[in-house]
Amino acid sequence: MPRKRPDKSDDDASLRIGDVAGLVGTTPRTIRYYEEVGLLAEGAARPAGRHRLYTHAEVERLREVIRLKELLGLTLEELKELLAAEEARAEVRAQLQREDVAPGHRRELLLQAGGHIDRQLELVRKRAGELAKLQAELCDTRKRVRRRIRELDAHRDATFPPAQTLEGAGER
Amino acid sequence: MPRKRPDKSDDDASLRIGDVAGLVGTTPRTIRYYEEVGLLAEGAARPAGRHRLYTHAEVERLREVIRLKELLGLTLEELKELLAAEEARAEVRAQLQREDVAPGHRRELLLQAGGHIDRQLELVRKRAGELAKLQAELCDTRKRVRRRIRELDAHRDATFPPAQTLEGAGER
DNA sequence: TCTGATGTTTACGTTCACGTAAGATTTGGA
DNA sequence: TCCAAATCTTACGTGAACGTAAACATCAGA
DSSP, rough: OOEEEEEOOOOSSSEEEEHHHHTTTTHHHHHHHHHHOOOOEEEEOSSSOOEEOOOOHHHHHHHHHHHHHHHHHHHHHHHHHHHHHHHHHHHHHHHSSSSOSHHHHHHHHHEEEEHHHHHHHHHHHHHHHHHOOOHHHOOOHHHHHHHHHHHHHHHHHHSSSEEEEOOOOOHH | OOSSSSOTOTTSSEEHHHHHHHHHHHHHHHHHHHHHHHOOOOOSSSSSOOOOOOOOOOHHHHHHHHHHHHHHHHHHHHHHHHHHHHHHHHHHHHHHOOOOOOOEHHHHHHHHHHHHHHHHHHHHHHHHHHHHHHHHHHHHHHHHHHHHHHHHHHHHHHHSOOOOOOOOOOOO
């Protein structure tokens, strides 16, 4: 017979806000704030004053939110837009779980989901591209510096006995 | 005989703060602020009250600063640290231009420059890596969604006459 | 030389993304 | 049942990164 009251290690059940904060490396205040601005859904039926409770799924969601924020450098407002998409995807997944949707509507939902992912991908790709370019440029100038050092060493080695060389660091 | 007063299109000479702002896509206020916090060097000898003047080299520098800020998501303070490095590199370049340095010191300078670049590269690589991972994950789930749509279409095509298909979008 | 556009300094205002404090309430456990 | 620890709500505080306004001063061109 199943348990009736909340329990740790039970997945669908209940982490408190402090636990969640600890798990994702932030503070309760931040989590409440994210809820306040609409980034995180307010647990619908929480009779005002009661403690917030979270599932592990919600923890994962929060992790993803924070990741996107940090990697893309978006404001919470921009993030919210992107998450409206995520939100919709979740909705889609929920609907798709229940097999009782007409194939036409089903297709519609999947197309939407795809669109949302594409929009995120667009952003990520753009940033990744810019970073890659920067990285390439840095690698390039580093190479130049190394070459100059080698040239210098070569000339000195030809004049004086050899000394210590470059400290190791692969080209990767 | 060379010109004596400032002139546009003369490289070593003088852009005003508004021009610079326009060129890099920011505001005069921001530029003054960056100078105030020490990100941009104050033009040494500007007798207080006179207009700031910038060279094209400084414009490039500012562009780079803004680029790093946006791509790495650093605070101005963190950025300042990284730029102490850049600063040193500039110093190095200046010294290396004047041929009158002992090869030993020369090597020292080059090694320093290399170290600074490596530190920047470290940061950039880390971020680029994380972004790449995120991108891969997104691509993956997108693939899954596409597959499901295809499956759905296949089934429907087997039942009804064919209709419109996926709108084009290469896998890249 | 004069003048309108652009700058300069100083200082207070603003937005974002939380931090912090206070007082009441809730919760899980002894 | 009783209690200490964690939460809740409300509200004001804060640091970073500029925006904006005011009262001059400079600059480039006519």
